[in-house]
Amino acid sequence: MLSRQILYCGEQLPFAQDDLRKTGINNKLIVPIIYRPFDLRYTYYTGKSRGFICMPRNEVMKNMLKSDNFGFHLCRQTVSDSWQHIMISSNITDDSYVSNKSRERGYLLPLYIYPDTENQQTNLFEEKTANLSPKFLTAIKEKLGYIPTPENIFYYAYAVFHSPTYRQRYAEFLKIDFPLLPLTKNDKLFITLASKGETLVNLHLMKSDQLNNLITQYQGDKENQVIQVKYSPQKQQVSINKNCHFIGIPESIWEFKIGGYQVLDKWLKDRKKAKRKLSPDDIIHYQKIVVALQNTIEIMQEIDTIIPNFPIE
Numbered sequence: 001m002l003s004r005q006i007l008y009c010g011e012q013l014p015f016a017q018d019d020l021r022k023t024g025i026n027n028k029l030i031v032p033i034i035y036r037p038f039d040l041r042y043t044y045y046t047g048k049s050r051g052f053i054c055m056p057r058n059e060v061m062k063n064m065l066k067s068d069n070f071g072f073h074l075c076r077q078t079v080s081d082s083w084q085h086i087m088i089s090s091n092i093t094d095d096s097y098v099s100n101k102s103r104e105r106g107y108l109l110p111l112y113i114y115p116d117t118e119n120q121q122t123n124l125f126e127e128k129t130a131n132l133s134p135k136f137l138t139a140i141k142e143k144l145g146y147i148p149t150p151e152n153i154f155y156y157a158y159a160v161f162h163s164p165t166y167r168q169r170y171a172e173f174l175k176i177d178f179p180l181l182p183l184t185k186n187d188k189l190f191i192t193l194a195s196k197g198e199t200l201v202n203l204h205l206m207k208s209d210q211l212n213n214l215i216t217q218y219q220g221d222k223e224n225q226v227i228q229v230k231y232s233p234q235k236q237q238v239s240i241n242k243n244c245h246f247i248g249i250p251e252s253i254w255e256f257k258i259g260g261y262q263v264l265d266k267w268l269k270d271r272k273k274a275k276r277k278l279s280p281d282d283i284i285h286y287q288k289i290v291v292a293l294q295n296t297i298e299i300m301q302e303i304d305t306i307i308p309n310f311p312i313e
Contacts, residue, residue, distance in 0.1 A: 019051030032091045037258045038289045061092040063110040071110035079103045083167045083174040085259045088204045099260030143185040155197030163303045182312040203292045211288040220244025224278040229268045256293045
């Protein structure tokens with residue numbers, strides 16, 4: 001399924017048609033895009049403004065077309081009652097990946113920045129650089145006595161931002177600006193949190209072996225048409241029609257939110273809206289999302305146990 005960001009209603013189709021005429025149908029330009037949490041789709045990405053994608057943000061997104069990059073997708077401002085507005089991506093992202101509320105615009109922060117390959121003369125020997133400012137790296141070195149790898153810094157941050165206590169303590173600030181990362185001088189604490197963050201990253205990128213340990217069962221006929229999305233807390237099951245059900249979903253997992261979305265509900269309702277039948281791969285994928293959320297809830301509690309107090313020291 002091709003996904004497009006549409007900005008100018010009534011004008012976007014001519015832009016898309018013109019972009020396709022100029023580029024031709026190039027299979028290399030068909031790339032994965034993360035549309036909503038755990039919902040990977042495909043789009044035609046030329047990087048041209050007012051093209052197939054109206055606002056492609058190529059200065060940022062071009063860095064996500066590489067196979068060895070990932071980044072935070074988060075909101076600078078929120079209007080929700082609680083803050084859970086951060087997710088990971090290793091692909092280009094839809095603006096509404098984390099939330100589609102008008103005052104919860106999404107920002108993608110790549111870990112690595114790649115050279116402009118269109119200018120081969122000036123970038124012939126240039127390699128990717130970590131998207132971390134010298135001032136920030138100096139602050140980390142002053143705390144730890146050394147500069148960790150960019151990946152470990154990223155994992156540490158992802159863990160801290162998933163601390164329930166962090167989210168509650170700084171709730172009012174998180175409504176009006178990007179989250180601030182408290183640094184620790186405790187190397188053991190840094191390493192432990194980075195390990196938890198790495199586990200979360202692998203879960204959220206659907207790369208963890210833990211996802212194979214399914215906790216749900218799927219019962220139903222071969223139609224698998226998503227006609228309804230109805231959850232029963234008593235039965236711990238979600239029904240997609242009168243004959244088809246996912247069984248074994250605890251209420252805490254069913255209600256879990258990322259950004260502005262109740263994850264399990266949103267994933268199914270998007271397929272209901274599209275009048276989709278679930279394929280065998282879809283069914284397994286949904287069951288793996290349940291595992292990812294279950295483990296996320298557990299790890300978030302572990303992170304709060306690991307951090308002795310706030311502010312972090």
